[in-house]
Amino acid sequence: MTVITIPSINGQRLERSLMELSQIGQLAQGGVCRLAFSAEDLEARKLVSVWMEAAGMTVHVDAVGNLIGRYPGRRDDLAPLATGSHIDTVAVGGRYDGTLGVLAGIEVVRTLKEQNLRLDHPLEVIVFSDEENTVIGCQGMAGKVNPNPELYKRRDGTDIQTCLKRVGGDWDKLAIARRSKSDLAAFVELHVEQGGVLEGAGVDIGVVTGIVGQYRFLVTVTGTANHAGTTPMDSRQDALVAASQVVLAVNHLATSTPGEQVATVGMLKVFPNATNTVPGKVELSIDLRDLDGENLRGLIGQLERELTRIATITRTEILLTQTLEVLPTLAHPEIQQAIEEACRQWNASYVHLPSRAGHDAQEIGRFTDMGMIFVPSRGGISHAENEFTSPEECALGANILLYTFLKLDQLPR
């Protein structure tokens, strides 16, 4: 047995907080619904504020609605270190996605406070606004909010100005929310993996190497709709035959070249979509992700050449429209090392892996040093009622987070 000589968080207290927060927005049929800016989100923000203050933090809300708790450091001349995540959920979410990162941050501060400890740096715990939809919170901190408020409108029609006002933000003061490395020295986010790599490998902790970049495209294939009985095979311009070649080309793009890229056609619609009509038009989506930005650009070039080839041989028109571009963000090597050391300290096994899902840390990593810690997700499941990470796994993640900050606090930054 290794004797742990460093402070340790209170796993039971963390678990109680996770369960208490999950009561807010709990659905009768199972799962949690706490959409950003909803009454449930407001109630959860209030509870989290109370917990932050009880842990010795001062609390404020920035212009994009991020709820920020600050635990003072020993040296006021140092920019704060920060952790955090989000407490909003998808329409039917689980208890851990986002929430664990926020509550583990608070638990870290609770632990410091009850042991009368302070870091040299101030330590912030941040609840980012609307991670599950517009990511306006982390975007605002990175100064990347689009000036068109229409893009941030809720599905129920509520405008973003109203939403921000509800939580104490202010759309007209977006610029003030922006931060830089000089006032946020480093950011570490703890999150459930939302995938099956750690569980599959039987490993405790994922040291995230970076968050993958993501491109999305809409592809429109135009052929000629025609009678499925009377149109000879050699007279057809079948949009679905062309689209099927596109689906296979996208799959081949990701599987035939070395690298960890993933490529998916998740949405495909056929027009007119009738049994006895040769398809005249198909719309489909392409989602392409990789940590390596150079590789992503190369894959897009290959994709474009493939689409041209397919259009020619199928005598169809294929239009490629980019709908999303999120550049990859790499985790800072020093933060990865600090996490590794924390794992060794706690006898925790670990692997390095990229995050293939987006996180608040992705935007924050654009202006300051960033790192992420993953804990296992049972069955790789998330965004569902049965999302699960055990209390022991949550506690270990929080301890790794604590030790990572103890370590980072000692490094010049």
Added chain:
Amino acid sequence: MTVITIPSINGQRLERSLMELSQIGQLAQGGVCRLAFSAEDLEARKLVSVWMEAAGMTVHVDAVGNLIGRYPGRRDDLAPLATGSHIDTVAVGGRYDGTLGVLAGIEVVRTLKEQNLRLDHPLEVIVFSDEENTVIGCQGMAGKVNPNPELYKRRDGTDIQTCLKRVGGDWDKLAIARRSKSDLAAFVELHVEQGGVLEGAGVDIGVVTGIVGQYRFLVTVTGTANHAGTTPMDSRQDALVAASQVVLAVNHLATSTPGEQVATVGMLKVFPNATNTVPGKVELSIDLRDLDGENLRGLIGQLERELTRIATITRTEILLTQTLEVLPTLAHPEIQQAIEEACRQWNASYVHLPSRAGHDAQEIGRFTDMGMIFVPSRGGISHAENEFTSPEECALGANILLYTFLKLDQLPR
């Protein structure tokens, strides 16, 4: 110039009838809507009955609602020859599909009557019920109606019993509608091609060799829905990747083997159909048609082997369910010859071709000798407002029909 010594139909009168009938159900936005058993269908049946009686025919309606006009022959011991088609349309139909066959039949009888001519055989002109949907009219005459009335229910919920009553039929007397070769000696249907073969070849008349058989299948591909970002390529069971291989295999089936078969995937639905989710399920339709029943069965065998192969390599489950089986019907060689002779008589160019669309003649051909005459469709278009066959082409078709009957009347049958 060949001097035509045979009676000739009145092309202007035929054109006037076509235009008059097309007024019934004419849509403000263009096109004709005369759904079977609707008020418009009833009005059209009434007008056609009046025309039949004026042409010297006795008129009755059989149990499945077929409207039958009979022009007496010189010999009452002979079974009638018959022609006809349908006057119902799809929701937005044209002026020629079906209608031409009925009105050309009436025009043939008008011509015989005004020249005081009779055939040896009685000559029937038949308006078949509901060709565009359930084909209950021709099915009933062939004794092939399914005893389950639910299968014949209208989209608006009206049951078939009510529909048949409206037009003078009687669901409870289905069996009486059935006919055999002994009381229907031969059937010849004139129809617009609904395809572009004749126009493309610059040919006046199509001598139909038969009506293709048609198989329809529903294919269900089951994989596993998963996160498009966090699921590595080698862990996926992507139902759309498998379905795309099915689409290409179906296309290959029809294009890579000799023969005139056509194969189409016209309908394809993806579940859950979201950009960021690896598809978990796909449903698609297969429509397979050919005149050669042996070839069709061979293709289905090949298809089954391909689906098994695709399921294995994609680690998905693929289920094939047959939803339609219509056997091919061959046109009688003697009737094809009579049509060819009529073409030579009228200096009309002709080609032999299969009908790749279904027609009333398909069911009638199951119990008696059948033939079909095609006239060109401009641009191959049908089931649309701009369906068009010129008055000259319609008149030539009607003359070919008349001469075909003059010829058939002389052959022992």
